[in-house]
Amino acid sequence: DTEVTQTPKHLVMGMTNKKSLKCEQHMGHRAMYWYKQKAKKPPELMFVYSYEKLSINESVPSRFSPECPNSSLLNLHLHALQPEDSALYLCASSQDPGSNQPQHFGDGTRLSIL
Amino acid sequence: QQQVKQSPQSLIVQKGGISIINCAYENTAFDYFPWYQQFPGKGPALLIAIRPDVSEKKEGRFTISFNKSAKQFSLHIMDSQPGDSATYFCAAPEAAGNKLTFGGGTRVLVKP
Numbered sequence: 001d002t003e004v005t006q007t008p009k010h011l012v013m014g015m016t017n018k019k020s021l022k023c024e025q026h027m028g029h030r031a032m033y034w035y036k037q038k039a040k041k042p043p044e045l046m047f048v049y050s051y052e053k054l055s056i057n058e059s060v061p062s063r064f065s066p067e068c069p070n071s072s073l074l075n076l077h078l079h080a081l082q083p084e085d086s087a088l089y090l091c092a093s094s095q096d097p098g099s100n101q102p103q104h105f106g107d108g109t110r111l112s113i114l
Numbered sequence: 115q116q117q118v119k120q121s122p123q124s125l126i127v128q129k130g131g132i133s134i135i136n137c138a139y140e141n142t143a144f145d146y147f148p149w150y151q152q153f154p155g156k157g158p159a160l161l162i163a164i165r166p167d168v169s170e171k172k173e174g175r176f177t178i179s180f181n182k183s184a185k186q187f188s189l190h191i192m193d194s195q196p197g198d199s200a201t202y203f204c205a206a207p208e209a210a211g212n213k214l215t216f217g218g219g220t221r222v223l224v225k226p
Contacts, residue, residue, distance in 0.1 A: 102160050
């Protein structure tokens, strides 16, 4: 089991739906990340939060809206997604935003857009 | 954006053999190069990482070799086991910090 917990594990939604992905870590990490991974491809960075503030947005479409309510939680709000957004969405965390520390990944949410 | 070139894309090795995966990166001032192992349906798990002040790091059957002047590093899996069958990603940090760029991945299949 990973120390980064993501829910739900699977999500199927229509293009007009609104849903949220949740990520939780209790390792005291102060950097949290969202990645998108397509089949047989490496993870691609979407967002980085440092000390609960958005520090990096990799030009992600506004239909993806991240939120960091506190140092342990990270959400990704989804609205009006497209079929090409179907992918595995991974959350990760690392100890210190100011230095290169290992990133620890959750097992992801498998998202399917109908 | 920094590129990380990983090879080979796939690898088949017999049980007990050695799996070797190579990565090359571009300019970086940072000091951390991790390898991740990913099984189907799971997230990437940190396998082993190296900092460029050492040329080699070994953890069990896994060894990273690092060549700073050539900007290359490699993963060796000794005595490969069927349970090692997974996709392996190398990664390197971008100058902006906190941003890991992943290599394209290597799918390793260990045949019994």
